[in-house]
Amino acid sequence: MRWVIALVALYCIFLQPAWSEDWPSYGLNPEETRFSNLTDINLDNIGRLGFAWSFENFVVRGRTHRGNEATPLMVAGTLYFSGPWSVVYALDARTGTLIWQYDPDVAGQAARSACCDVISRGVAYTNDRIIAATFDGYLVSLNAQTGTPVWRTDTFTDRSRNYSITGAPRIAGDLVLIGNSGGEFGVRGYVSAYHILDGSLAWRFYTVPGVEPDISDVSKMMRNSWSINTDWSYAGGGTVWDSIVYDTEMGRVYIGVGNGSPWPAWERSPGGGDNLFLSSLVALDAKTGAYIWHYQTTPADSWDYTATQQITLAHLAEGNSHVPVLIQAPKNGYFYVIDRRNGRLISAEPYTKVTWSKGIDPDTKRPILNEEAIYSGKPGLVRPAHMGGHNWQPMAYNPDAQVVFLPVLEEALEYQGYEKDRYKAGEIRVKARVKQPSSETSPLLGDYGEGVPHSVLKAWDVALQKEVWSSDPMPWWAGGVLATAGGLVFQGGADGYLRAYNAEDGTLVAALDTGSAIMAAPITYRLDGEQYIAVLAGFGGGAKTFPSGSAPLQFENRERLLVFKLDGKQIPKPPSRAATTSRTSHSQTSFDFRLASRGQKLFSDHCSRCHAFKGVPANIPSLWSMPPELYDTLESIVLRGSMSYAGMPMFADSLDSEDIKAIREYLLFDLYRERKKQH
Ligand SMILES: O=C(O)c1cc(C(=O)O)c2c(n1)C(=O)C(=O)c1cc(C(=O)O)[nH]c1-2
Ligand SMILES: [Ca+2]
Numbered sequence: 320m321r322w323v324i325a326l327v328a329l330y331c332i333f334l335q336p337a338w339s340e341d342w343p344s345y346g347l348n349p350e351e352t353r354f355s356n357l358t359d360i361n362l363d364n365i366g367r368l369g370f371a372w373s374f375e376n377f378v379v380r381g382r383t384h385r386g387n388e389a390t391p392l393m394v395a396g397t398l399y400f401s402g403p404w405s406v407v408y409a410l411d412a413r414t415g416t417l418i419w420q421y422d423p424d425v426a427g428q429a430a431r432s433a434c435c436d437v438i439s440r441g442v443a444y445t446n447d448r449i450i451a452a453t454f455d456g457y458l459v460s461l462n463a464q465t466g467t468p469v470w471r472t473d474t475f476t477d478r479s480r481n482y483s484i485t486g487a488p489r490i491a492g493d494l495v496l497i498g499n500s501g502g503e504f505g506v507r508g509y510v511s512a513y514h515i516l517d518g519s520l521a522w523r524f525y526t527v528p529g530v531e532p533d534i535s536d537v538s539k540m541m542r543n544s545w546s547i548n549t550d551w552s553y554a555g556g557g558t559v560w561d562s563i564v565y566d567t568e569m570g571r572v573y574i575g576v577g578n579g580s581p582w583p584a585w586e587r588s589p590g591g592g593d594n595l596f597l598s599s600l601v602a603l604d605a606k607t608g609a610y611i612w613h614y615q616t617t618p619a620d621s622w623d624y625t626a627t628q629q630i631t632l633a634h635l636a637e638g639n640s641h642v643p644v645l646i647q648a649p650k651n652g653y654f655y656v657i658d659r660r661n662g663r664l665i666s667a668e669p670y671t672k673v674t675w676s677k678g679i680d681p682d683t684k685r686p687i688l689n690e691e692a693i694y695s696g697k698p699g700l701v702r703p704a705h706m707g708g709h710n711w712q713p714m715a716y717n718p719d720a721q722v723v724f725l726p727v728l729e730e731a732l733e734y735q736g737y738e739k740d741r742y743k744a745g746e747i748r749v750k751a752r753v754k755q756p757s758s759e760t761s762p763l764l765g766d767y768g769e770g771v772p773h774s775v776l777k778a779w780d781v782a783l784q785k786e787v788w789s790s791d792p793m794p795w796w797a798g799g800v801l802a803t804a805g806g807l808v809f810q811g812g813a814d815g816y817l818r819a820y821n822a823e824d825g826t827l828v829a830a831l832d833t834g835s836a837i838m839a840a841p842i843t844y845r846l847d848g849e850q851y852i853a854v855l856a857g858f859g860g861g862a863k864t865f866p867s868g869s870a871p872l873q874f875e876n877r878e879r880l881l882v883f884k885l886d887g888k889q890i891p892k893p894p895s896r897a898a899t900t901s902r903t904s905h906s907q908t909s910f911d912f913r914l915a916s917r918g919q920k921l922f923s924d925h926c927s928r929c930h931a932f933k934g935v936p937a938n939i940p941s942l943w944s945m946p947p948e949l950y951d952t953l954e955s956i957v958l959r960g961s962m963s964y965a966g967m968p969m970f971a972d973s974l975d976s977e978d979i980k981a982i983r984e985y986l987l988f989d990l991y992r993e994r995k996k997q998h
Pocket of ligand 2: 502503577578623625
């Protein structure tokens with residue numbers, strides 16, 4: 320008996336992975352499980368969790384606070400993370416003292432290419448280097464001790480298109496991999512691998528065909544899945560904007576590919592076709608980038624059903640053998656288990672209510688399309704909605720229990736085709752719009768429409784492909800997840816709570832009110848014998864307006880890093896939110912109604928993708944509550960970029976002086992009308 324214990328002890332000392340106390344990569348380990356083996360904080364003492372310290376000194380431009388989506392890294396006592404505008408921070412992980420900060424000075428104009436805020440999901444660490452990707456497309460290697468740049472390389476192939484980067488780079492041996500974003504603007508997706516040593520390009524893989532002739536069998540295979548009438552001025556889409564995973568066992572990387580440009584397949588590729596590799600998982604040789612296999616989750620996608628969501632590597636029993644699998648819950652509502660060796664679909668089951676499809680055909684392994692989801696010539700009511708049943712918010716996987724803890728979005732929206740296609744560089748090019756189900760369509764949802772939108776956390780048995788438990792509903796757009804061997808699952812919420820659940824049965828065991836909406840995933844680390852939980856807070860990203868029940872309706876939306884430990888203190892909250900009322904003392908009293916009505920349309924086409932409509936609370940400043948003098952300087956702001964540093968880009972390529980007069984007329988007329996009503 321004693322030698323068994325000794326062996327176990329030896330195992331613990333020597334075979335414990337090196338990352339047991341650090342958090343050295345985006346998903347904790349190469350498999351990206353986000354399951355930590357730390358147990359100091361556990362089910363018995365979770366009630367004692369409290370506040371340790373916070374870091375609040377983020378680079379903020381102008382009045383606009385942005386979202387925080389990064390997963391911090393903790394390596395040898397230092398925390399590394401990226402915030403809005405791709406600024407990288409290195410902090411003492413015990414105290415929160417800033418060690419260095421690297422600001423890549425992303426041009427404010429780059430915000431023009433943001434579908435979903437100027438955010439960043441994190442950095443990579445390897446051999447005393449921090450590798451960061453900037454929103455405007457550069458990959459930078461920094462000395463981890465000092466933050467001094469070692470090399471910097473431009474990852475964009477075509478700067479006339481609206482590419483951006485929000486995803487975290489991933490390390491694969493001596494290479495670093497990075498994709499990009501812009502699927503909503505008309506770009507051609509690709510992933511690039513660079514040598515860590517000097518930043519030189521090792522390989523690049525395009526996810527959709529280009530305009531050049533096809534030389535390889537893979538590009539011919541892709542091409543054959545697109546119509547010959549494809550309008551390549553949209554460039555196809557297929558951005559690799561989030562998940563890339565390195566399989567150390569097989570020397571491969573798996574990439575998750577995004578939606579097409581434009582969204583409706585019938586507009587994109589008239590005449591049909593699956594449009595490879597949109598909405599697909601693709602396996603590539605890590606050293607060369609050569610194609611190995613793919614599995615397309617949503618053939619001919621028309622709903623922004625990206626397959627960019629987190630990919631986690633696992634092993635599952637199948638008969639008598641152990642199969643290396645990858646698991647993913649993409650936006651489209653199905654949970655996939657795929658054989659890593661060959662891309663074979665092992666199983667797929669809906670993790671939320673799904674209306675666009677009636678299941679996966681067991682023979683063809685393809686989804687069975689529900690024709691009602693097609694919105695050509697009529698609205699299509701679809702669940703999940705375009706933000707997905709699951710978005711970028713990371714999930715966690717306990718490999719022993721074979722259970723995933725998944726942040727799920729419950730939402731249904733109505734899609735409509737949108738003729739607008741006045742192609743100006745820098746405009747959203749999706750040719751579709753989404754709206755709340757109308758009185759005409761919502762009865763069609765039946766019980767599929769109940770209580771949406773909201774968030775839930777689900778425990779999902781990967782082997783059985785079924786739900787184990789589900790949390791109570793939370794405000795929409797809840798955060799990423801961390802699971803620990805202490806029997807706990809952590810998740811932040813838009814309502815500002817950091818919650819801990821009993822992993823086995825989903826009982827809520829702690830709920831700490833931080834006053835700050837949390838979208839990012841928590842991490843945990845251990846230093847000097849003390850376990851910490853750290854999470855970035857701050858609302859933004861693809862969620863533009865503050866959801867009902869969310870913290871920023873009550874407290875100022877601020878970027879924060881919050882760190883917790885046992886027997887901590889009371890959590891300080893941000894200041895109460897200043898009331899934002901429509902107000903101006905502008906003196907204009909007579910209006911040109913035709914001009915104002917044109918302005919309303921221009922606002923909707925160009926401004927509303929960032930600025931919310933009147934009365935809707937959001938973190939991008941409202942155009943209904945500007946200081947009066949700004950209404951008279953709109954032209955210099957919009958056409959000459961006088962506020963571009965703050966992230967209000969120049970629109971001289973798509974709007975002119977007459978347009979600005981119209982937008983101004985609309986806003987001032989609306990404010991005047993309101994003032995009249997009040998008197
Ligand atoms: O197609 C794309 O290139 C692309 C990029 C991004 C991004 O990089 O943030 C998002 C999306 N799509 C997207 O569809 C989406 O729902 C989304 C949410 C968020 C976010 O940060 O909250 N980004 C993105
Ligand atoms: Ca997208």
